[in-house]
Amino acid sequence: MKRILSRPLINFSIRSTLAALLTTIGLLNTIVPASHAQPAPASSDKTSQFWVPAARLDSSKPQRITIINKTGILLEYLVTTHTDFRTLDTGKSVTLSNIDTPLFLNINSQESNYFVKYSVSVDKKTNTLMVMVTLTNSEDSRALNINETGAVYVY
Numbered sequence: 395m396k397r398i399l400s401r402p403l404i405n406f407s408i409r410s411t412l413a414a415l416l417t418t419i420g421l422l423n424t425i426v427p428a429s430h431a432q433p434a435p436a437s438s439d440k441t442s443q444f445w446v447p448a449a450r451l452d453s454s455k456p457q458r459i460t461i462i463n464k465t466g467i468l469l470e471y472l473v474t475t476h477t478d479f480r481t482l483d484t485g486k487s488v489t490l491s492n493i494d495t496p497l498f499l500n501i502n503s504q505e506s507n508y509f510v511k512y513s514v515s516v517d518k519k520t521n522t523l524m525v526m527v528t529l530t531n532s533e534d535s536r537a538l539n540i541n542e543t544g545a546v547y548v549y
Contacts, residue, residue: 450546469504509533514538
């Protein structure tokens with residue numbers, strides 16, 4: 395007599411976590427067709443969000459980053475190992491072209507009593523990462539990482 399399993403072999407949570415991990419390292423579509431992949435469930439746990447890319451650039455094309463200061467205060471930014479600290483006035487933006495990955499980008503207030511948050515999106519036509527910087531009530535975004543595959547992480 396054939397036994398019928400009453401539950402799936404791998405539960406949804408493990409499947410979603412595995413799919414998110416494989417997507418992060420660029421292997422999901424080589425193992426599971428994209429049409430069968432399930433997105434990772436939304437999580438309020440900030441630690442788990444570190445490992446899910448906030449955006450993705452096309453690593454086969456030239457990449458750019460545009461930082462937009464919507465804070466109302468002076469910001470400083472630094473591409474680690476590539477630049478010294480630079481400033482960005484309120485209401486202004488700057489575009490970094492011909493970037494090499496991997497890279498870490500730090501954007502902070504010059505005043506210690508202000509905290510900033512990064513919101514990211516990608517302009518697919520120009521392969522530009524748009525980083526909107528706004529104020530927040532508590533320490534939120536500290537750094538942004540773009541890895542060799544174009545995955546963008548906000549820490």
